[in-house]
Amino acid sequence: MMARSCAALGVLLWMFCAGIANAADDQAWQRGQVMYHKGWNGQAACVRCHGNLGQGKEEGGLQAPPLAGKPDRQHLQRALLEGVGGNGQLLHPLMPRYHIDAAGLDDMLAYLSVIGKDTPGLTDTALRVGISLPDNVYGAAIQAGLTKAFDQVPNGVYGRKLELFVNPAPDQVFVEVASLQSGVQAASSSTIEVNRLAVIGSLPVPGLASFSDTLAQDSFHLLPSMREQVSALLAQAALYARGVASSNRATQQLTLIYDQGNDPALHVLLKELRQQARVNHQSLREQIWSAKVRQPGEAVIYMGSAANLREVLAATGEGLVYASAIHIGPASLQLPPVQAARLRLLLPWRTSSPVFDLPTAYSDAACAAGMVLIETLKRSGRQLGHAELLQQLNQLRDFTVPGFGAISFHSGQHYGSSGGQLLAVDVEHGIFKVLRRW
Structure with missing residues (x-):
């Protein structure tokens, strides 16, 4: 028994010392x-003659x-x-x-x-950009949007041409941009231990209800957090409630319906919404699907999947139903026109047109992510590494992308924007119309 205990203690001490050694090696x-x-100490930097990757180069006529x-x-x-x-x-x-x-x-x-291992996908003449995409209309739109941004710098940045790699291996690229979230995790778990892969402007998967605000350490989102998105839905519902409520009604009654009661991220979000509702003098009644609203015309915020969308609309009388354009947007175009007319959808970014389809919106967001990459590369300088790129991303302030809005990051805050749009659904033409921007 004593021998086993000593052996176990020895293993723990070995693991502890190995961890210290690895940390020391990293430093x-x-x-x-x-x-x-x-x-x-002020003497010449090696990189000037031997290159960013230690590959050696010609300097002053010498190799x-x-x-x-x-x-x-x-x-x-x-x-x-x-x-x-x-x-x-x-x-x-x-x-x-x-x-x-x-x-x-x-x-x-x-x-x-x-x-060289700390800068995969980077050479003196090229910078490889990874993007994780499905083979569908959204993937094609995102790729087109990113290509549109890259076309604005045909000669690259500091002589490095931007090369786009779709669904690459983690050690093939220097940075990942505008991927759908399902592909981001694979890239973020890169086997390259020397430095971390930055992920810029990843996009939510259309039709997938996700409520988590947790980001990977070096992931920079252009879109608002889920907390901000649902807060915006509360504000829009409150505006509607003021319009239909009697002038002497002190409290606005809203009904919140959700259908994923076992989602921990959703419960964190609900706690924030309850606090905000009290501040806004809103009576926020919560219902786990399925249940009906109590008053005709009462505004409803639906935080759930597209699977129950028709039933929610059928059970909520004649009032407006607010929901996420990402979570249920594609399914909303399949609704009967009468039901679709009661939907108000939040898209958590701006688009270049007042009338659009969802793939076009994704293309605009991907283009904005590409513009952020280009701007941070310009600010990072010719002697580029992951550390320089991450530093410039964390220092990006009020960088405006036409048609999208201003983007800012800082250490500890990697959600870049707070703008959005409230949409109406046009089933007949298969498009969305912008009702309000902020």
């Missing part, structure tokens, strides 16, 4: 990365050798401190003689062992 290569790109890999410590020390190459010959006088200490040398060795 070492990160310090080495700074030296490689910024220089050592600098590649550095990527696992160089011998003694050879690297002699090259940096004494200017002597691996063959024992003196290096060119343009090669700086660095005054680097032993710890700095260790950090540089750590970075040279991983350089």
Whole structure:
């Protein structure tokens, strides 16, 4: 028994020490990365001659050798401190003689062992952009929107042409843009451990009811959070309630219907809505499907899937029913015209036209995501890495995309916009009409 306990304790100690060692290794290569790109105590940066990926390049008529890999410590020390190459010959006088200490040398060795792996999909002439899409009309529209954005920079950014890879392996691309959410998780779990893959402007899957506001660490959404979206539905329903209620009625009665009682993310959202309703002097009655409203003409907010949409409309009398254009938008076009006329749908972004179909809306959002990528690449500079891109994304403020609106991010806030549109459904023509923008 004692032997088993000691063995278990030994395993735990080994795991603990291994975790410390891995963290220390990460800090070492990160310090080495700074030296490689910024220089050592004001001396010239290695990247100027040896390239962003350590591949070596021509500088001043001379060909600098590649550095990527696992160089011998003694050879690297002699090259940096004494200017002597691996063959024992003196290096060119343009090669700086660095005054680097032993710890700095260790950090540089750590970075040279991983350089190139931290920037997959990036070369001196190209930047590979990943996008995860289904083979349907929405996938085609999203790809078209992103291509439209890239066409605005035909020569690329700082000489790097933007190349689009559909459904790539994680280690093929530098960044992922405008993917449907179902594809984002695969990209975010990249096997590349050296640096993280940024995901910009992922889009919700049409017809899928999702209420989670949880984002991956380096995922930047252009659209408002679910909390903001449903808050906007509450506000729109309140405007309607004021129009139909008697002037002496102090409290606006709204009915909230949902059909996913076991969804933890939904319950977090409901808590926020109850608090907001009290602030707005709204009486928010909740019903888990199925149930009928108590008063004719009462406004309803439906937070559920498209499967129960017809029954909800049939059971709620003559009042308006507010819902998400993403969750139930495609199904709304299959309704009888009388039922569709009672729907008011929230689209959590703006479009370039007052009349549109849903694939066109997705194309506009994808184009906006592409514009954000281009802007942050311009701000990041020629010496690009994941750290530079993430820094510029976190510093993006009030970047306006025509037809979409202003986008801002900061550390801890990766939902970029707060605008949206209230839509009416035109079943006859298979389109949506914008009633109100904000």
